[in-house]
Every structure is written in C-alpha cells, then in structure tokens.
Amino acid sequence: MISGYEPPALPKTHFLDNRIFTDETIFAQExxxxxxxxxxFVCHExxxxxQGDFRTVSVAGKPLIxxxxxxxxxxxxxxxxxxxxxxxxxxxxxxxxxxxxxYHLWTYGLDGACTGITKPSGYDAVQxxxxxxxxxxxxxxxxxxxxxxxxxxxxxxxxxxxxxxxDAVHEPLSTAPLKVFHYNKAELGANWKLxxxxxxxxxxxxxxxxxxxxxxxVIAKTSPMKLRLFDNGHxxxxxxxxxxxxxxxxxxxxxxxxTLPGMRDNEMRVINIFPDLMxxxxxxxxxxxxxxxxxxGKTLVEWRGLGLAHVPEDVERDRLRHHNMFWGPAGRNxxxxxxxxxxxxASMATDVVRYSxxxxxxxxxxxxxxxxxxxxQEWGRRMGRAPHAPLNSx
Amino acid sequence: MxxxxxxxxxxxxxxFAVIRTTAARLDDEDMEGWLALFAPEARYEIKTYGPEIRxxxxxxxxxxxxxxxxxxxxxxxVRDPGKRLHLVTPICVKxxxxxxxxxxxxxxxxxxxxxxxxxxxAGRYEDSFEKCDGSWFYKTHTxxxxxxxxxxxxxxxx
Numbered sequence: 308m309i310s311g312y313e314p315p316a317l318p319k320t321h322f323l324d325n326r327i328f329t330d331e332t333i334f335a336q337e338x339x340x341x342x343x344x345x346x347x348f349v350c351h352e353x354x355x356x357x358q359g360d361f362r363t364v365s366v367a368g369k370p371l372i373x374x375x376x377x378x379x380x381x382x383x384x385x386x387x388x389x390x391x392x393x394x395x396x397x398x399x400x401x402x403x404x405x406x407x408x409x410y411h412l413w414t415y416g417l418d419g420a421c422t423g424i425t426k427p428s429g430y431d432a433v434q435x436x437x438x439x440x441x442x443x444x445x446x447x448x449x450x451x452x453x454x455x456x457x458x459x460x461x462x463x464x465x466x467x468x469x470x471x472x473x474d475a476v477h478e479p480l481s482t483a484p485l486k487v488f489h490y491n492k493a494e495l496g497a498n499w500k501l502x503x504x505x506x507x508x509x510x511x512x513x514x515x516x517x518x519x520x521x522x523x524x525v526i527a528k529t530s531p532m533k534l535r536l537f538d539n540g541h542x543x544x545x546x547x548x549x550x551x552x553x554x555x556x557x558x559x560x561x562x563x564x565x566t567l568p569g570m571r572d573n574e575m576r577v578i579n580i581f582p583d584l585m586x587x588x589x590x591x592x593x594x595x596x597x598x599x600x601x602x603x604g605k606t607l608v609e610w611r612g613l614g615l616a617h618v619p620e621d622v623e624r625d626r627l628r629h630h631n632m633f634w635g636p637a638g639r640n641x642x643x644x645x646x647x648x649x650x651x652x653a654s655m656a657t658d659v660v661r662y663s664x665x666x667x668x669x670x671x672x673x674x675x676x677x678x679x680x681x682x683x684q685e686w687g688r689r690m691g692r693a694p695h696a697p698l699n700s701x
Numbered sequence: 702m703x704x705x706x707x708x709x710x711x712x713x714x715x716x717f718a719v720i721r722t723t724a725a726r727l728d729d730e731d732m733e734g735w736l737a738l739f740a741p742e743a744r745y746e747i748k749t750y751g752p753e754i755r756x757x758x759x760x761x762x763x764x765x766x767x768x769x770x771x772x773x774x775x776x777x778x779v780r781d782p783g784k785r786l787h788l789v790t791p792i793c794v795k796x797x798x799x800x801x802x803x804x805x806x807x808x809x810x811x812x813x814x815x816x817x818x819x820x821x822x823a824g825r826y827e828d829s830f831e832k833c834d835g836s837w838f839y840k841t842h843t844x845x846x847x848x849x850x851x852x853x854x855x856x857x858x859x
Binding site: 354362398399400401487489490491492493494514516609624627628631632635636637638639641642643645646647649 | 747751752753754755758759760761762763771774777778779780781849850851852853854855856858859
C-alpha cells in the first residue's frame, strides 16, 4: 500500500517535509531566526521622495515607520510611542514635519528625537530625560533604489547580504529615476514560502494559459535563460543574449516601449532575494513582490509595479495596461498563481502527502530545481532544521 | 406631469435598466451580453485610490476590442469558482443632449463552492452613456472600488 508518509527515494536535498509550510512551531521560529535577522525589502525609495514623506510597514510582526529626514536620508523606527506604547503614526503613508502620538500627544522629530512631552512639568520630580526617549531606530539601507530594513544589529551590511546578484538588475533599477505606478495587496491563504516557490520555480508556467503562448522555452528542453545561484539563498534567471518572451503572442502591442536601461526588447530577468523578495523585470516594467507572514497559512503579499518616472503619457498608459493584464488583481496570470498556492497549502495542511519533490536537474535551465533546493538549504541553515526532516530531534 | 418631465423619467429609467442589466449579465457570466451594452469606442476601467502610494490606481483599463479578446479567453484560465451576485443602487443620472452620466453604488456578494457567502467588493460605478438609435450604451464604464484587497483575484469584470 502506498503511503504519503514514505520519504521519496531521493537525495535529502531533493525533497521537503511539507510540515515546514504548516507547522505552528516552525512558523514562530521563522519569525525569530529569519525575519528578525535578515535584510528585508520594505518599499522603493521613490515612495519617500520628499522630506517628511513617511510609510508605515510591518516587519516580523513589528510596526515600523520609514521616513525621509531633513538630511535626505531614509530612516526607520519602530512605530511605537516611548510614553505608553501607542502607535505614533496610524496612516499607511503621508508627509509630516513631525510625528505626534494621537493618544497623549508626545511628539518626535523626523530624526526620531523626542521633541515634546505633554505637561513636562509633571515629570520634574523624577527628572525624566527626554533626550533618551526618542523613537527606537532600526537599521535601514538602500540598494538599487530598494529600501531594506534589518531588525538585528548583528547582521552583516545590506551590500554584503545581497552580494553580487544585484549586478543583474543594477542598471535597470539605478540609472534613471523610477516610480511606483502600481500597487495592490492581498492576504493569501497560504504559507509565505509557497509564494516564493511560485516566484522561483518556472515549471508552474505551464499553469498559465498565457505563458504557454509567450514562453515556449518552458516546455522546450533548453532555454536561453539560465538559473544563477548565489550565496545566502539568493537566485535568479536570465539570458545572456536572446530575448526570452514573445509578448506579441499574447496580443500585446508595443510591449517594449519605454524599455528600462540595460534591458533588451522582450527580455525578462528575475531575481529572488532570500527570504521573500522577487524582482521580475520585463522590458519596461519591474514587478516587486514583498511578503508579510501572518500565520502558517496566511500571508500578506504586496505587489508593486515600477517603471521609468518620466515617459510620455501614451507610453505610461500602455505600460500600465500591459502590466495589469499580466500582473494586476484582474490580470491573467497573478490570479492563477494565487489560486494555485492557496489550493496547494490547503491540501498540504491535510498531511496526506508529506513530502514535496524538488528533484529536477536540467543543467540550470529555468525549470531545474537547483534554485529552490538552494533556497531551502539556506532556510535549513538559518533554522537549524533539515528541510526534509524538520521535526526530527536528531 | 409635463411631457418633458415624463421623457426625463423614461430616460432615467432606461439608464437604470442598462445598469441593472449589467449586473445581471455579469452574474450570469454572459460576457457577450455584457459587451453588447458598450458603444463601439467605449472603455472599461477598474480604479481605486492607494493610500500606500498616495495615488489613484488603475487595475484594468481596456477598450471594447481588448475586452472582447480577453473575455473570449477567460474560460481558458484557472479561475475563481465562486458565484457572484451584483447588488446595484443607482444614485443619480444627469443628461446632456445625447449623453448621460450616472453614479451607481454597487456591492458584489461572492458565494464559494461550499456555499459560504461574503462581501467581495464594494464601490461605485461612475459611468457615461451615449445614445445610439434610441438606446443608451456605455461610453465609459468605470468601477471605482472602496475595496482594495480583492480576494480571490478576478478574471472577469466587476
């Protein structure tokens, strides 16, 4: 009798125990060992273009404020008042000259310093030192216009953490002003890693009616695109020459108008930064996926569309239309991906089939599993658990 | 009642009938019937305001030809199996010669395959109409959403 609990007869690196996606203990540990220790993408620098522009985000369950200070530097703070721990900022985004807690009206400068305490004379007897009661700062840095934060003071620098994979997208992301022209978010009924899987493995492209027309290499034996593996679990896939997507096959005209610097027409480059950022660049648009794990089976995903800030109106209109036809919430591909990972997670949670197989070896063609294997080896290293046997005590 | 007032009432009723028919055809996934409510040069759009990026966002903007192409392939996609019920409340109509504009509040109730119903989307239709051969057709049909998390995503118009 076939058992779904029998490990596949494969190398241990080539399969996963599906409980890494469903187990509460593992989820809690991920928050501590991964989300509180690595650099995490939070927004694009253009979202904080002017002095005083701010954005609130949640990272590892902690509320943060990101703000461009008067010196031009983007800083991050915990969004919690030092007085009685109320949230200081309650909007998603905005512009401010200072922050004032709505509850008891303590105020903070854009540099995080506490600048005002209500009825300060009430603290004279205890000589409360306001200078030591600024907002608690969080490490924040930018690479290729992408703003990252890190909750741990011990983690290496952002540049060292990301490493050379950023070279693949540096030119399109860094040589001309960009802007976020699209944003949407949804709470997926799935584990956060399944969304990163979906962004990493390419054989699910066959799920997509459109990709079966636009990416013939998915079913071909070889592809002009190759997987690229980097330290810290980062990976990507792109070609060194040939164009890789035939957008016209999907009925899109002028899909490459307004092409980003360094990108060829009809080119596609994808890099996945451990643990949860995907940068997917088609000729004229960048898609950025960011995740906020909420529970083992619940993940907030944010999708951004990024493009050149200064393009003619007709190019902007066409770019937006093309982006949304693939990747918008009413788009042709993204909805299929969401349905797939949600159904996958619900099925995994039944624990009928305990193992997932990551055993494709295709000389680094995009449908190879090497990148996904490398991702889970990094996950295992950080968690101190074997991805194929995460709940074994030995 | 004067003839003018009666005519205005009849025209208003005709516009409201288009809006109600829109809802019914979307509920039935009668995409050909839905497209038949559009003038040849009409556009359809889904919009909302994104406080996260402090900007209006357009999530679907297509002319009638593009809509025809996309909707013809909708059945080939892996889609949400839920059933939808559009509840529409026409608020006001304004006329100017052979053109009209209308505001309609709408809610979409989604029922999943297990029979659970919930509010899927809330918003407003901000529409313009043109009269052709005595009938009103959409010139622009715009769904302006209050809902910003559409779950699950949609391969069909809202």
